[in-house]
Amino acid sequence: MEIALIGDRHTVYGFRLAGIRKTFLMEEISQDIREILKGLFSDKVGIILVTEKVAEEIGNILEEAGRLRKGIMPIILEIPDSSGPLPEKIDPMRGLIKRTVGFEIAQ
């Protein structure tokens, strides 16, 4: 199984250095992102990495795609890009924790 990445220039170069084959540069994507995601879903991709900024741009498409997947893969994971994590994404699970447990858990 493979890992794929959609991100900006630095993330793409960085992870290509680490060896990831399926990288998509956000600025150079001309076709529909939906098509790309569909392709990734049907190929054997285990994790799709998306930088936080890109995830903000195409958040609803990702969500839509997430509902299409069968079973537990692929996993879509947001990672910080070269400028570090976005301030609103520092603790992305906060809302989820509050909803499930009923209160917030200190770090």
Add this chain to the structure above:
Amino acid sequence: MAEILQNVKPTRMELLKLRKRIKLADKGHRLLKEKRDALISEFMVVIKEYREARKNVEENLKIAFYNLLMAEVLLGSRDIKQIAGITLRNIDLDFTSKNIMGVSVPIMKIDNLVRRINERGYGFLSTNAKLDDAAKNFEESLSVIVRLAEVEESVRRIAQEVEKTKRRVNALEYIVIPRLKATIKHIEMRMEEIERESFMRLKKIKASLEARK
């Protein structure tokens, strides 16, 4: 007072049936509550792991991006682009799943990703040590990222299951069980009423028979 179930005739049969149902609902309620508590404690464990993994990824990537930037400054972005085109390889991710309290969570295994400098495929003449560092950092980050993906997905899935279980517990506790109880009470009162009625009727008949003598 909760509303009563519709279409229930006030008979002894129905009463017995309802009593059985309430017993079952109580049992289910207790079991689901236990499941919810167990899931929440599992959630706490996973969330702690998640926070560690996330911090790990952030720190790793920070260093990696810094080194990449340094390499780019020294080599130029065109060279970086070219080099980034030849270091590709097959990554083998082993994907299985594990069952925690009825929730399937992913388990991923990945081989050691860090390559030796001469395995990456670029020449040493036109590159520098910062590039080697950057590549190494990204390779290292990749394994912590895989770990993060695994944990994040577990968190999401367990949270989903907790919510589902909570909804069921609440539905049983606040709707199903009170409704059953109210219906049982309704039937009992109705049956007492019928009993009183027939008792009165008997008395009346007896009195009228007595009067006729």
